[in-house]
Amino acid sequence: MNDLLSFWLDSLPALLDGLTVSLEVTGVALAIGFPLGLLLALGVQSKARSLNLISLCVVEIGRGAPALVVLQFAYFGLPQAGLTLSSFAAAVFALAWNTGAYTSEIIRAGLESVPIGEIEASSAMGMMRVDTLRFVIIPQGLRVAAPALLGFATQMLQASSLCFAIALPELTSNAYVIGTNTFRYMEILSLAGILYAAICVPATIAVGVLEQRLGKHTR
Amino acid sequence: MMNLNPDTLKLPQRELAGQADKPILRLEAIRKVYGKHVVLDDLNLTLRSGEVVAIIGPSGSGKSTLLRCINMLGPATSGRVVVGDLAIDESIPPTAQQLTSLRRSVGMVFQSFNLFPHMSVLRNVSLPQERVLGRSRKDADKRSRELLARVGLAEKADQYPARCSGGQQQRIAIARALALDPQIMLFDEPTSALDPELGLEVLLVMQELARSGMTMLVVTHEMNFAETVSDRVIIMADGKIIEEGPSKEVMRDPQTDRAKRFLKAVKDR
Numbered sequence: 001m002n003d004l005l006s007f008w009l010d011s012l013p014a015l016l017d018g019l020t021v022s023l024e025v026t027g028v029a030l031a032i033g034f035p036l037g038l039l040l041a042l043g044v045q046s047k048a049r050s051l052n053l054i055s056l057c058v059v060e061i062g063r064g065a066p067a068l069v070v071l072q073f074a075y076f077g078l079p080q081a082g083l084t085l086s087s088f089a090a091a092v093f094a095l096a097w098n099t100g101a102y103t104s105e106i107i108r109a110g111l112e113s114v115p116i117g118e119i120e121a122s123s124a125m126g127m128m129r130v131d132t133l134r135f136v137i138i139p140q141g142l143r144v145a146a147p148a149l150l151g152f153a154t155q156m157l158q159a160s161s162l163c164f165a166i167a168l169p170e171l172t173s174n175a176y177v178i179g180t181n182t183f184r185y186m187e188i189l190s191l192a193g194i195l196y197a198a199i200c201v202p203a204t205i206a207v208g209v210l211e212q213r214l215g216k217h218t219r
Numbered sequence: 220m221m222n223l224n225p226d227t228l229k230l231p232q233r234e235l236a237g238q239a240d241k242p243i244l245r246l247e248a249i250r251k252v253y254g255k256h257v258v259l260d261d262l263n264l265t266l267r268s269g270e271v272v273a274i275i276g277p278s279g280s281g282k283s284t285l286l287r288c289i290n291m292l293g294p295a296t297s298g299r300v301v302v303g304d305l306a307i308d309e310s311i312p313p314t315a316q317q318l319t320s321l322r323r324s325v326g327m328v329f330q331s332f333n334l335f336p337h338m339s340v341l342r343n344v345s346l347p348q349e350r351v352l353g354r355s356r357k358d359a360d361k362r363s364r365e366l367l368a369r370v371g372l373a374e375k376a377d378q379y380p381a382r383c384s385g386g387q388q389q390r391i392a393i394a395r396a397l398a399l400d401p402q403i404m405l406f407d408e409p410t411s412a413l414d415p416e417l418g419l420e421v422l423l424v425m426q427e428l429a430r431s432g433m434t435m436l437v438v439t440h441e442m443n444f445a446e447t448v449s450d451r452v453i454i455m456a457d458g459k460i461i462e463e464g465p466s467k468e469v470m471r472d473p474q475t476d477r478a479k480r481f482l483k484a485v486k487d488r
Contacts, residue, residue, distance in 0.1 A: 121333035121392075124290055125347040125399055126322035135346060140337050 008191050011178050015188075018174030019195050025091045025170060026157045032092065033099025033156075034149065038138070040104035041111060055104075062101020068162050070094040075166040087168040091160070099156060103149055110145030111137055147211040154200045154207075161196075171195060242301075243268040243434050244403055249288055249298035249309065251281070251458075258284050259295060260458040266403065271435045273445035273466065276455035277481055282438040285455070286405045289436070290325045291318060303402065323351065326401030330408040332388040334380040334395070340367065341376040344395045351399055359398070366394035370424050386417030390424050397428075404428070406437040422448075442485055446470040454478045 043055025062070075075090035085093060114137050122132040142149075161172035175192035179185040244266040251259040259281045266272055274282045287293035288309060289300055295309040302324045307313055313321070334343050344363035348354045354362070367373050370390040372383075380388050389409055396404060406425065410418035422441060426448050429435055439445060445452050445466060452469040454462040454477075462469055462478040473479050 115333070117329060117331050117333040118335055120292055121327075121329060122335075122347075124292055124322060124325075124327040125396070126319050126351045127347060128350070131350045135350070136335055140335075143337065 004187060007182075007184060007187055011175075011188055011191060014174045014178060015171060015191060015195060018169060018171035018192075019199075021088075021168065022157060022160045022163075022170040022172075023199070025088060025095065025163060025168065026153070026160045028092045029095035029099055029160075030153055030156060032096040034103055036096060036100030037103030037107050038142075040100055041108040042133070044104060044108060045111070058097075059101045059104050062097045063105075067094060067098045067159055068165060070097060071162055071166055087163070087166045090166055091163040091168050095156060095160060095163075098159070099152070103145075103152055106148045106152065107141065107145050110143075110148075111141035113144045114140045143214050146214060147207050150203065150207045150210065154203045157199060158196060241268045242266065243270075243303060244289070244436070245299075245301040246285075246289065247299040247301065249285065249295045249300070251284060251288060251293075251295040258458050259288065262298070262458070262460060264453070264460070266434055266436060268402075269432045269434055270451065271429045271433075271437070271449045272451045272453060273449035274436065274438045274453045274455055275440065275442070275445050275481075275485075276453075276461075280455040281458040282455050283407050286327070286407050286436065286438055289405060290322055290327055292327075319351075323399060324402045325405060326396035326399060326403070327405045328389070328392050328396055328407065328409050330411050332380075332385070332392045332412075334388055334392055336380050338379075339376070340372070340378055340380060340383065340391050343380065343391060344398050347395060348398050362398055363394070366397050367391070369397075369427075370394045371420070384417055385413045386420040389413065389417075389421045393421070393424055393428070403434045403436065406435065406439070408438055408440065410439070410441055440485070442470065442482075454481065456481065 040055050040059050043051050044059060046052050046055070065073075071091065071094040074085055074093045075087060078085060078090070118136055118140075119132060122136050123129075127135075160170060163170050164173040164176060167173065171192055175188045178188045182188070242265045244264075246262060246264040249259050249262040249264075250257070262281075262285065264272075274285070276282055284293065288295040288298070291300075291307070291309070291313060294313075297310040300307045300309060300321075302321060305317065305320055305324065307317055307321060334340075335346075338346065341360060341363055344366060345356065345359035348359035348362060349356060352359075364373065364376060367376055370393055372387055372390055372394070375383055375387060375391070380391065383391065389412075393404075393409075409425070410421050413421065418441070422444055425435070425437070425444070429448050435449075437444070437449065447466070449466050451464065452462075452466045453460050454469065454473070456477050461475050462473055469478075470482065473482055
């Protein structure tokens with residue numbers, strides 16, 4: 001037992017470095033992916049044919065292709081086309097696309113949950129479509145989507161472990177490296193799992209609390 | 220509390236408004252079809268400035284559809300809507316400018332209130348003024364508070380709509396529409412979602428509004444309101460106006476069989 005604890009303690013700095021990278025790559029991917037998801041949701045709803053078509057393509061490819069494939073495409077594939085990305089940039093590219101594609105559906109459902117009557121009232125008062133979106137539809141739609149979006153964010157942190165395939169020194173990669181050096185895979189991967197859980201479990205609880213708070217004025 | 224005795228309603232403002240006698244809204248040959256189903260059948264109607272007109276009639280007769288044609292929430296298949304100097308051909312998509320000016324002139328109150336639940340009552344009334352009329356937040360809030368006081372809800376300004384009763388919500392919706400200074404107010408069954416007591420508070424506000432000289436077109440099932448508050452009653456059935464005239468005459472002595480049957484049915488309840 002003591003042996004295990006001291007092994008964990010020795011490995012912890014490397015894993016915490018890895019966790020930092022995991023959180024960074026997830027954070028940047030979400031910071032790009034959520035707004036992208038909103039834009040795609042609006043694009044998919046748009047009546048403008050070309051916008052609608054482009055949005056649909058981006059969403060369907062992003063949802064259809066496994067994140068691991070997009071990740072490797074960005075890191076190993078794009079250089080062939082003359083675009084070389086760092087492993088961090090490639091990871092952000094792939095995870096942001098994935099986030100945008102999936103969250104666009106979550107956000108679209110949120111936007112569509114806003115009662116048609118409110119939208120009619122808004123246009124009957126002469127409010128421009130863009131104002132109706134900005135003040136009526138998006139604030140309420142995002143509120144509805146928020147819990148699912150934050151749930152998706154924790155999933156994304158877990159999905160960032162795929163970046164180990166493109167040698168990004170994130171939590172899983174670092175744990176794996178320690179494993180190859182010490183052959184104590186079980187112990188080190190357990191610690192990595194605990195660190196992921198240490199972020200995800202409280203986040204899930206926070207989402208539940210948030211969900212209750214957001215519903216407040218409608219009840 | 221509420222007195223719908225017709226004699227108390229003859230107030231000078233209304234007489235004055237009547238004298239102006241200027242058509243403010245004209246509907247010309249409004250026709251709306253869904254496939255083969257004719258919802259509105261070449262309907263014509265003129266409202267004079269300050270006039271209060273009630274539209275009654277059985278469900279599915281096209282009353283609400285007609286209101287939605289007027290502000291183009293659901294444009295007609297053909298026909299013309301003339302509001303003041305603005306003439307709109309319903310069969311072609313309006314320009315953005317036409318639509319804006321139409322909707323600035325015509326306010327609407329819905330059966331289901333349609334307040335914005337994520338905004339305080341004050342924001343509900345102020346936001347459209349800021350976005351549509353370009354009023355400053357300060358001016359809009361000032362106007363909102365005046366109107367909320369007018370509908371008896373000054374103290375609700377900082378609440379959320381969900382904390383208000385249905386009757387209060389509808390009065391807020393009326394204040395919200397009035398805040399944009401419309402020339403005409405359309406009411407689409409404003410009390411149908413309310414129990415009689417709460418409906419009464421809304422009717423009182425509408426009665427006060429009618430007295431102040433507002434031009435109103437009211438789709439309603441409130442026969443008392445139709446008879447005593449409105450100047451004129453229109454009975455619709457199957458997409459047509461089947462009877463039209465001064466409120467008391469139409470309500471007490473309808474001429475057509477269809478109108479007689481409808482009025483008998485609602486009055487004998």
